[in-house]
Amino acid sequence: MRRWDLIVIGTGLAGLTAARTAIEMGARVLIVGRGMGSLVLFGNTIDVLGAIPPGVDLEAGVTNWIAAHPDHPYARTGWAGIAEALVAFRELFPPPYSFVAAGMSNSLVPTGAGTLRPTYLLPVTMRAGAGITAAETLIVGFRGFKDFQGDTVSLHLKCRGVNIPLPRYGLEGLSALALARLMDEEPFRNSLGEVIRSQKAGEKRIGLPAVLGLREPAAVMEDLEGIIGARVFEIPMLPPSIPGVRIFNRFREHLIAKGATFLMGNPVTGATVKDGRCEGITICNPPLETTYRAESYILATGRFLGGGLWADMERVSEPLFHLPVSQPTMRGDWFQERFFQPEAHPIHRAGIVTDMALRPVDEEGKTVLSNVWVAGSILARHEAIEEHSREGIAIATGYLAAKRALTL
Amino acid sequence: MTHAGETRTPSHTLPDVCVRCATCMAVCPVARVTPRFPGPKQAGPGAQRFRSAAEASVDDWIELCTSCRLCDTVCPAGVPISELNLLAKAKYLDERGRTFRDWLLVRSDLFGEMAARFSRIVNPLMKNRAVRWLLDRVLEIDRRRALPDYEYPTFREWFRTRPAVTDSGSRPRIAYFHGCFTNTNEVDVGKAAVALLEAHGFAVDVPPQRCCGIPRLGVGDLQGAKEMGGRNLASLLPTVQEGTDIVFSSTSCGLMLRHEYGPLLNLPGAEELARHLFDICEYLLRLREEGKTDVTFRPNPMKAAYFAPCHLKSLNIGLPALELLRLVPGLDIHLIEMDCCGLGGLYGFKKEKYAITEDIGRDLAVEVARIDPEVILSDCEGCRMQIRQLTKRTVLHPIQFLRDALPQPIAGFSPTSP
Numbered sequence: 001m002r003r004w005d006l007i008v009i010g011t012g013l014a015g016l017t018a019a020r021t022a023i024e025m026g027a028r029v030l031i032v033g034r035g036m037g038s039l040v041l042f043g044n045t046i047d048v049l050g051a052i053p054p055g056v057d058l059e060a061g062v063t064n065w066i067a068a069h070p071d072h073p074y075a076r077t078g079w080a081g082i083a084e085a086l087v088a089f090r091e092l093f094p095p096p097y098s099f100v101a102a103g104m105s106n107s108l109v110p111t112g113a114g115t116l117r118p119t120y121l122l123p124v125t126m127r128a129g130a131g132i133t134a135a136e137t138l139i140v141g142f143r144g145f146k147d148f149q150g151d152t153v154s155l156h157l158k159c160r161g162v163n164i165p166l167p168r169y170g171l172e173g174l175s176a177l178a179l180a181r182l183m184d185e186e187p188f189r190n191s192l193g194e195v196i197r198s199q200k201a202g203e204k205r206i207g208l209p210a211v212l213g214l215r216e217p218a219a220v221m222e223d224l225e226g227i228i229g230a231r232v233f234e235i236p237m238l239p240p241s242i243p244g245v246r247i248f249n250r251f252r253e254h255l256i257a258k259g260a261t262f263l264m265g266n267p268v269t270g271a272t273v274k275d276g277r278c279e280g281i282t283i284c285n286p287p288l289e290t291t292y293r294a295e296s297y298i299l300a301t302g303r304f305l306g307g308g309l310w311a312d313m314e315r316v317s318e319p320l321f322h323l324p325v326s327q328p329t330m331r332g333d334w335f336q337e338r339f340f341q342p343e344a345h346p347i348h349r350a351g352i353v354t355d356m357a358l359r360p361v362d363e364e365g366k367t368v369l370s371n372v373w374v375a376g377s378i379l380a381r382h383e384a385i386e387e388h389s390r391e392g393i394a395i396a397t398g399y400l401a402a403k404r405a406l407t408l
Numbered sequence: 409m410t411h412a413g414e415t416r417t418p419s420h421t422l423p424d425v426c427v428r429c430a431t432c433m434a435v436c437p438v439a440r441v442t443p444r445f446p447g448p449k450q451a452g453p454g455a456q457r458f459r460s461a462a463e464a465s466v467d468d469w470i471e472l473c474t475s476c477r478l479c480d481t482v483c484p485a486g487v488p489i490s491e492l493n494l495l496a497k498a499k500y501l502d503e504r505g506r507t508f509r510d511w512l513l514v515r516s517d518l519f520g521e522m523a524a525r526f527s528r529i530v531n532p533l534m535k536n537r538a539v540r541w542l543l544d545r546v547l548e549i550d551r552r553r554a555l556p557d558y559e560y561p562t563f564r565e566w567f568r569t570r571p572a573v574t575d576s577g578s579r580p581r582i583a584y585f586h587g588c589f590t591n592t593n594e595v596d597v598g599k600a601a602v603a604l605l606e607a608h609g610f611a612v613d614v615p616p617q618r619c620c621g622i623p624r625l626g627v628g629d630l631q632g633a634k635e636m637g638g639r640n641l642a643s644l645l646p647t648v649q650e651g652t653d654i655v656f657s658s659t660s661c662g663l664m665l666r667h668e669y670g671p672l673l674n675l676p677g678a679e680e681l682a683r684h685l686f687d688i689c690e691y692l693l694r695l696r697e698e699g700k701t702d703v704t705f706r707p708n709p710m711k712a713a714y715f716a717p718c719h720l721k722s723l724n725i726g727l728p729a730l731e732l733l734r735l736v737p738g739l740d741i742h743l744i745e746m747d748c749c750g751l752g753g754l755y756g757f758k759k760e761k762y763a764i765t766e767d768i769g770r771d772l773a774v775e776v777a778r779i780d781p782e783v784i785l786s787d788c789e790g791c792r793m794q795i796r797q798l799t800k801r802t803v804l805h806p807i808q809f810l811r812d813a814l815p816q817p818i819a820g821f822s823p824t825s826p
Binding site (some may be wrong): 034035036037038040041170171172173174175176177178181215238239240241242245249253256257259261262263264265266267283285286287288305306307 | 427429430431433434435436439440441442443446447480481482483484485486666667670671678679682683721722723724725726727730731734743745771774
């Protein structure tokens with residue numbers, strides 16, 4: 001039976017980061033996911049801690065935040081751990097399609113709902129969207145492309161917006177992926193650029209749905225900028241997220257090139273645990289069940305959508321290792337009174353509590369499994385949605401979990 | 409202690425498990441090139457909620473699904489999307505009736521042996537422009553699609569008549585499922601499989617076998633697929649019951665035998681067969697990891713590109729061929745980072761679908777041009793056919809390349825010259 005040094009369970013940003021960190025350390029890595037992971041859903045920019053206002057130095061902001069939130073996953077990594085992991089992440093995306101920050105602090109970028117959202121690292125194709133003003137911005141959607149309405153987005157941003165026809169007949173109803181593929185073709189993007197230029201009325205920045213190509217997005221942006229004569233930026237929108245697919249593909253390509261084994265499409269249905277150690281996990285591809293073994297395991301299975309956490313009518317549980325889940329005492333305490341209110345719903349803070357090394361612990365703080373580490377959004381005591389910390393937590397804890405798992 | 413995992417949900421309730429996250433929309437090769445197919449989310453669980461056994465099918469685009477199953481491999485909710493599509497397609501075609509062309513194409517196993525025997529007549533005939541025009545007009549087999557040549561002697565014929573291996577009695581036995589295409593159209597793949605297995609110390613059996621049945625699934629003929637499966641189980645089960653493992657070299661045949669005979673077709677004995685059935689590269693890699701082989705490969709300083717077939721992703725065994733190829737010293741091996749070659753098996757031969765398969769394949773051709781390899785390697789005969797047509801380059805099964813990299817030339821095997 002083949003043995004790996006590390007098995008990473010979960011193909012979201014946390015799992016991919018952990019696998020990549022481990023493989024750079026020379027480990028034999030198996031990464032498994034029941035599906036493609038959350039990058040395709042939410043992956044766009046890299047939020048670290050959007051709760052820190054733009055203009056405030058992020059290092060100082062996060063350091064203060066950690067002091068005030070000693071239970072937060074960031075208290076396990078510290079600012080130094082976050083910074084180190086972000087450097088490693090950025091190294092995976094060399095120019096031209098790189099990730100950049102607006103100085104040392106957060107910036108506000110427009111969303112597909114027409115709101116402004118704080119974030120830290122942006123792919124270069126979104127850089128010109130940071131700090132837009134209404135007077136100089138034009139939002140462009142495509143007729144027949146249902147996932148992004150230029151005029152609705154612009155209405156909320158209080159700037160001008162148009163929905164233009166696509167340059168080729170018969171493209172109405174195309175998916176985001178199909179559009180991204182067409183953008184990779186020079187003739188298509190050139191003629192699209194001409195249409196956009198004809199719509200421009202002196203605006204200096206043009207916002208488009210985030211479908212500017214899969215293969216060479218930076219070149220797509222530059223070509224469009226050249227033709228239109230204005231800065232061009234992508235606006236994140238509904239899933240599937242093309243920028244998320246780019247991140248996923250880059251990680252997968254890198255991991256496979258470095259010798260990692262990638263298994264995707266079947267759930268991990270069981271784990272064998274003996275004397276506080278995981279001895280193997282089972283993957284079910286009907287009618288076969290196969291057991292995979294490693295020295296160490298990283299659990300990065302996400303929350304409710306990814307299947308890392310499971311809620312029945314009364315309790316939240318972790319279905320694979322049956323780890324203790326920190327959660328409100330009663331179901332009645334799961335939610336705030338109203339769906340949209342500024343304070344996080346208490347259930348958002350539910351998850352797995354760990355020691356400083358990210359190993360799961362019980363209510364008394366005792367380590368439950370000695371060779372399992374936990375990373376990403378499944379961790380307890382963060383409010384990733386409200387504090388805008390989703391990708392930062394994934395990258396920083398994925399990185400730390402792999403380091404700890406391999407240097408025990 | 410072993411934790412029991414999730415219990416299986418009956419598939420008719422599974423559309424409701426879909427959370428409409430649209431991950432499948434990021435990989436579907438058909439939706440990538442045409443708005444005529446609404447994509448897995450809509451065609452599978454979306455439309456399934458409105459389908460009823462008692463009502464006639466309304467969605468004619470269901471036929472545009474190629475059954476590549478990439479959607480299944482990315483779904484975070486475990487929805488059997490391609491199975492829902494397949495069942496809807498079967499119902500649609502049951503109601504509408506299948507064309508003579510479809511009836512004929514899925515029975516290539518019946519006339520393959522005969523075509524191989526008369527390959528010197530059949531091959532030029534199938535390249536004749538008038539014949540292709542006729543096939544195009546009458547049967548709607550697209551004339552732009554290159555038809556594969558037939559070869560004689562067939563693999564089975566070659567295997568039956570070759571000199572016996574001298575020490576075969578003392579060697580561990582292994583059985584080989586070659587599939588129809590290897591038997592009559594790409595005999596060298598079968599020869600390579602036998603050579604590699606023998607180089608690894610096995611005595612090779614070739615049990616009686618029929619078409620795996622996956623072409624019939626492609627036209628929604630579940631009953632036909634079941635019949636083929638039943639016949640194969642009857643001849644393959646005794647082999648595994650004797651304790652002999654079976655390896656396959658065709659990804660799609662392997663997927664059909666291993667994962668459809670049981671879960672989809674409910675054939676008795678399917679699970680027992682599946683437990684002893686392996687992809688040939690998966691098997692050889694496993695031997696290596698268990699320290700049961702010391703076979704090494706000769707250096708070959710070529711630039712090669714490997715393409716992973718969609719059905720290999722559904723087998724979910726990683727990329728064993730790529731891992732074996734990395735053991736060839738000096739080989740500069742690149743993974744082609746592209747989903748789906750576009751052929752979809754017999755799908756790509758049909759006139760009304762040819763443009764879709766060409767469009768999907770174009771992305772792959774661009775990637776190949778960027779890598780510019782001397783040889784392209786892929787486990788699936790459909791992918792190989794499509795890549796040959798798209799790129800006009802040499803395309804081999806990885807085991808052909810590995811066979812040629814074995815230390816000593818094997819008696820009775822001519823190396824493939826790329």
